[in-house]
Amino acid sequence: MRVTATGVSVSIDGAPILDEVSLTAAPGCITGLVGPNGSGKSTLLRCLYRIIRPQQGAVLIGDDDVWQVPARRAGQLRAVMAQDQELDNDYSVRDIVAMGRIPHQRLLERESSADRAIVDEALARIGIEWAQDRRFATLSGGERQRVLLARALAQDAPVLLLDEPTNHLDVGAQLELLDLIRELRLTTVAALHDLDHAVAYCDAVALLDQGRIVAAGEPVAVLTPERLAEVFGVRAAMTTHSLTGRPHLVFATGTSRPSSERYAHSEHANRAQ
Structure with missing residues (x-):
């Protein structure tokens, strides 16, 4: 199912965070939201899942306006x-994981046999069924993220929205989680901090800077060395990963863009939020 944001603008405490942002996420594809800290990617994602209501614009999943349903x-x-x-x-x-069934149940309705079967399938598909009787608190960070992904899968929704899904995970857990997400083939919109993950796993990316999308499309076409120098203030090169054969970004510091310019908007946006 397609996700569409049109002319989305958000200000928080008088500070502009998003400025007429428009985005389309194609059905069955992973669309990454990337950009510096404070660029607006997490705010845009929160507009998509009804945490922050835009002052202007619309957010549609299929034909449904998520703020009207x-x-x-x-x-x-x-x-x-x-x-x-x-x-x-x-x-x-x-x-x-069973909490994912709540949107499909009436008020005070008990879990049905169909609900239990869906939860079983989600646990098995994500490979976390061995821990179903464990307390959530006893799991590692990577295992917890698997549980949350299984809950999302049990929700049986056509669209998956992810805010920094690999945050605080070690490298092995990061790659395992991203592999699982890609295998699901749901329409996915993910705010990502790691640009190399965006290149390797996303079908499309939208690059945000100072509350606007400066480029959108295939990762290799959007995350060019010139744009990364301008937006992030780093030198970058696009190569081919020797182990996976996927596109691979490498970075080094040192551009002419002043750090004060790069971080002024970020600090302003972070204070506003």
């Missing part, structure tokens, strides 16, 4: 893995 319908349209999600660590892994 009931919350239950929005939950059926998109699943979310957000940063720093607050969960009761005393819940079991299975309990947390």
